[in-house]
Amino acid sequence: VGQFRPLFGMEETYPVDVVKSIDYSNSYYMFGDNGWTSFQIGAAVTGSVDLGSVPMSYGVSVTNGNGKNKTDNDDGKHYSSRLLFNVDPKHKINVGISGGIGEVQRQTIYAVGAEATAFFPMGDRWSIDFQLEAKQGVNHQLYFSQPVDQRLGDIDDYLMKSFYILPNVRYDLGKKRLQTIEFACRYEYLDGSAHFNSNGRQTWVPMVSLEFLKNYGARLQVGMQIDNYKTNIEQTKSYNSNLAFIQFQCRLQ
Numbered sequence: 001v002g003q004f005r006p007l008f009g010m011e012e013t014y015p016v017d018v019v020k021s022i023d024y025s026n027s028y029y030m031f032g033d034n035g036w037t038s039f040q041i042g043a044a045v046t047g048s049v050d051l052g053s054v055p056m057s058y059g060v061s062v063t064n065g066n067g068k069n070k071t072d073n074d075d076g077k078h079y080s081s082r083l084l085f086n087v088d089p090k091h092k093i094n095v096g097i098s099g100g101i102g103e104v105q106r107q108t109i110y111a112v113g114a115e116a117t118a119f120f121p122m123g124d125r126w127s128i129d130f131q132l133e134a135k136q137g138v139n140h141q142l143y144f145s146q147p148v149d150q151r152l153g154d155i156d157d158y159l160m161k162s163f164y165i166l167p168n169v170r171y172d173l174g175k176k177r178l179q180t181i182e183f184a185c186r187y188e189y190l191d192g193s194a195h196f197n198s199n200g201r202q203t204w205v206p207m208v209s210l211e212f213l214k215n216y217g218a219r220l221q222v223g224m225q226i227d228n229y230k231t232n233i234e235q236t237k238s239y240n241s242n243l244a245f246i247q248f249q250c251r252l253q
Contacts, residue, residue: 001043003068007059007082008036008098009133010115017249018216020131020168021186021205022223027133027162030192033141034160035065035078036100036111042078055086065102078102080111092119092129104140107155111137125172132165139192152196159195164188182209199238202228218250 005012011019011028032038042063049056058081064071065078080100087093098113113135121127139160143151166186173180184207191200207223225243232239 003039003041004044004061005038006036006040006042006044006061006063006078006080007046008061008080008100008111009082009113009135010096010117010131011133012037012082017251020129020166020182020184021207022221022225022245022247025133025162025164025186025188026190026201026203027135027160027164027188030139030160030162030190031111031135031137032067034109034111034137034139035063035067035102035104036080036137039068040065040078041071051085057084057086058082065104074105076103076105088118092117094118098135100137105144107140107143109138109140109155111135125174127170127172129168129170130165131168132163134161134163136161142193157195158193160190160192161194162188162190178210178212179214180209180211182211183207184209198230199233200230201238213250216249216251219248221245221247221249 011024016024028037040063042061044059044061046059049058060081063078065076066073078100079102080098082096082098084094084096087095094117096115101108101110103109113133115133117129117131119127119129137160138155139158140155143155143158164186166184168182168184171181186205188203189200191198204226205223207221210220212218223245225245227241229238229240
């Protein structure tokens with residue numbers, strides 16, 4: 001009970017300092033603005049169930065869906081859940097589904113998602129792991145931001161869709177001052193209004209990481225974020241862009 005990250009998708013399960021890219025996905029922030037991810041105020045229950053050869057973990061949450069440090073303003077609630085199945089422990093193959101329903105200003109909203117992860121060793125030092133996730137939901141933030149006389153259709157017609165895949169190749173050096181080198185490239189497609197005025201955003205983030213301390217205790221990241229929109233819109237953020245970055249992060253304990 002309190003302020004927490006409700007379990008909706010895999011990105012809610014780890015802190016930003018262990019993300020295998022420069023940041024969380026673009027869809028994480030859009031779904032967060034709509035109350036499904038990022039920090040929310042509410043209550044949650046988590047646990048696990050032994051299903052024999054396929055263990056399952058679960059999470060159920062009820063939040064106000066208003067975001068971090070914001071109290072309820074319309075008595076509407078977000079009800080969400082996530083089920084994760086450990087299909088193959090040897091290769092860390094996990095498959096999960098998330099779903100939620102809620103109410104905002106007396107309008108019914110929903111969101112659904114599917115995810116998968118896998119890990120494959122390739123010899124003593126090389127390995128590759130994958131993350132992929134797809135989500136869909138009502139973009140009620142966009143709907144209510146429009147003047148009433150300019151809204152098109154019903155709230156369900158304001159649909160946001162997303163998909164990303166993130167392969168990550170890792171080479172373990174085991175040196176005292178340099179533990180590993182990683183090569184990652186996340187591809188993401190995001191459309192915040194898939195039915196009306198669709199303007200899909202494709203993002204590529206190739207990146208090289210040098211890990212100096214284990215478990216990402218200290219690492220240097222070098223890469224580029226490449227954004228391509230279906231249609232460029234002048235004087236807005238919906239415009240093709242390339243951003244090169246160098247980032248150093250460390251965890252103080």
